Amino acid sequence: MMNLDTTIADYLDRGQLPFLPTDHFIAGAWSPPASGERMESFDPGRAAPFHAVAAGDEEDVERAVSAASSAQRAWGRTKPSARGAILVEAARLLKAEADRFAFVESLDSGKPLQEALGDVSGAARAFEYYGACANAIEGATFPLGPDYLGYSIPEPVGVTAHIIPWNYPLSTAARGIAPALAAGCTVVAKPAETTPLTMLMLAELLSRAGLPDGVCNVVTGTGPAAGAPLVADRRVRHVTFTGSVPTGISVMTAAARNVATVVLELGGKSPLVVLADADLGAAAEGAIGAIFENAGQICSAGSRLIVERGVHDDLVARIAEKARALAMGHGLTRPTLGPLNSEAHLGRVAAKVDAAGARGLTPLLGGRAATDPATGKGWFFEATIFDDVAATDPLVTDEIFGPVLTVQVAEDADHALELANGTDYALVAGIYTTNFAAAHRLAQEIDAGQVFVNEYFAGGIEVPFGGNRQSGFGREKGFAAMRNYMRVKSVAARIA
Numbered sequence: 001m002m003n004l005d006t007t008i009a010d011y012l013d014r015g016q017l018p019f020l021p022t023d024h025f026i027a028g029a030w031s032p033p034a035s036g037e038r039m040e041s042f043d044p045g046r047a048a049p050f051h052a053v054a055a056g057d058e059e060d061v062e063r064a065v066s067a068a069s070s071a072q073r074a075w076g077r078t079k080p081s082a083r084g085a086i087l088v089e090a091a092r093l094l095k096a097e098a099d100r101f102a103f104v105e106s107l108d109s110g111k112p113l114q115e116a117l118g119d120v121s122g123a124a125r126a127f128e129y130y131g132a133c134a135n136a137i138e139g140a141t142f143p144l145g146p147d148y149l150g151y152s153i154p155e156p157v158g159v160t161a162h163i164i165p166w167n168y169p170l171s172t173a174a175r176g177i178a179p180a181l182a183a184g185c186t187v188v189a190k191p192a193e194t195t196p197l198t199m200l201m202l203a204e205l206l207s208r209a210g211l212p213d214g215v216c217n218v219v220t221g222t223g224p225a226a227g228a229p230l231v232a233d234r235r236v237r238h239v240t241f242t243g244s245v246p247t248g249i250s251v252m253t254a255a256a257r258n259v260a261t262v263v264l265e266l267g268g269k270s271p272l273v274v275l276a277d278a279d280l281g282a283a284a285e286g287a288i289g290a291i292f293e294n295a296g297q298i299c300s301a302g303s304r305l306i307v308e309r310g311v312h313d314d315l316v317a318r319i320a321e322k323a324r325a326l327a328m329g330h331g332l333t334r335p336t337l338g339p340l341n342s343e344a345h346l347g348r349v350a351a352k353v354d355a356a357g358a359r360g361l362t363p364l365l366g367g368r369a370a371t372d373p374a375t376g377k378g379w380f381f382e383a384t385i386f387d388d389v390a391a392t393d394p395l396v397t398d399e400i401f402g403p404v405l406t407v408q409v410a411e412d413a414d415h416a417l418e419l420a421n422g423t424d425y426a427l428v429a430g431i432y433t434t435n436f437a438a439a440h441r442l443a444q445e446i447d448a449g450q451v452f453v454n455e456y457f458a459g460g461i462e463v464p465f466g467g468n469r470q471s472g473f474g475r476e477k478g479f480a481a482m483r484n485y486m487r488v489k490s491v492a493a494r495i496a
């Protein structure tokens with residue numbers, strides 16, 4: 001059992017690391033890349049490499065998809081309760097090894113350790129929940145009358161590909177892979193190039209939990225070299241993708257050529273609406289978490305505060321005061337604001353904020369790239385707020401995926417609704433009000449896949465999640481996600 005504080009001190013003081021995976025995980029074993037090539041993993045809090053993993057290519061993908069195809073029939077025919085028991089055991093192991101997973105997740109992604117610990121417990125919960133769902137798979141009977149028997153058999157769709165982003169590497173992986181395994185599908189996962197480690201560790205953990213060889217495989221590598229051949233493989237029957245809109249479109253195009261299904265969880269520009277009668281203390285607290293957790297690198301971040309004019313000054317002052325108090329630091333030191341995941345992403349965020357400056361907008365707070373005050377290193381961006389921004393400004397319409405909040409002023413609830421629905425995205429929305437009827441009227445009218453009332457990010461693995469329009473389609477989480485991985489076979493038999 002690892003001692004978390006000692007491991008952190010060993011790394012921060014002496015650069016020593018516990019065992020970290022370096023190879024693909026294929027057919028139940030570590031597997032070196034065919035090309036022999038490696039790619040570096042960076043610590044975003046120090047802007048320095050700390051490890052290297054396999055740079056996968058189509059040869060590695062071919063081996064992984066072959067392993068998944070070979071394992072498919074037996075896994076699909078395994079009793080659902082036996083599949084569920086393996087998932088529940090994986091949840092138990094994840095909880096027991098939470099410190100190790102959180103340490104690696106924080107180091108690889110940059111996120112604060114306390115958030116990484118939350119992600120690990122969320123991932124464990126996903127395995128627990130879908131372990132139970134395996135027992136709830138049922139078909140139907142069809143009323144054909146006494147001379148026929150009509151019934152359905154739910155079947156696993158087959159080999160599934162999971163393309164995983166860098167902002168929530170472990171929890172995004174778990175929310176896709178757990179229902180796929182519960183439904184009897186095999187898996188080939190391709191984690192993001194900057195955060196490959198916890199997915200590799202998860203595959204090895206699943207193996208220890210009893211998952212047969214070949215049922216869950218991982219190939220690391222870049223999107224073009226490893227992701228593209230995976231989603232184009234004819235044996236892959238479903239792709240679960242989380243990431244950017246352009247990559248989502250190319251993944252969907254590749255899957256369409258094979259008539260494979262996809263779920264796309266893309267970006268967002270989600271509104272957080274605060275009506276004049278809201279509890280402003282709760283709304284300010286909610287807004288801080290909504291945009292500064294994980295340094296704003298959240299598809300469902302509440303990046304647009306829409307507030308009724310009467311409480312605008314009070315609420316913005318409260319949020320700015322809390323934002324000023326956020327402390328930047330290396331993820332492993334448990335800061336309240338961690339670094340961005342990569343130098344390239346820091347460049348993207350800074351460019352969008354600089355472009356706003358060039359248009360004449362001045363932030364109320366923040367607005368600049370920064371470093372860890374303790375070391376002078378790392379890829380940080382200040383907590384940033386732009387007040388009273390026009391609905392058509394790119395700061396409001398374009399996803400920034402960083403710690404940048406825009407404020408829009410609404411004259412009344414109807415105007416707030418119009419502003420809330422004013423972008424091409426429709427992922428989630430937050431509503432703060434003490435008026436029960438107003439809350440649920442807005443919840444009906446706002447275009448989003450999920451609405452939070454009086455607590456941004458309320459919910460859990462039980463609640464379906466996903467977007468509309470440019471935010472994608474299909475739902476993950478909840479029992480709804482099981483349907484991504486199952487198909488219905490209907491049987492009609494004459495019995496008289």
Ligand code: NAD
Nearest residue numbers: 164165191192222223227228243244247265266267299401
């Ligand atoms: P991306 O969409 O390019 O990468 C996401 C995943 O797709 C990675 O695993 C990547 O390797 C893989 N990928 C890339 N090209 C591929 C291809 N042709 N075929 C198959 N897989 C491929 O995202 P990014 O470049 O890392 O980030 C850019 C922007 O994407 C961010 O600024 C943000 O707006 C958005 N993003 C959104 C989410 C989300 O949760 N919705 C997550 C990460 C990034």
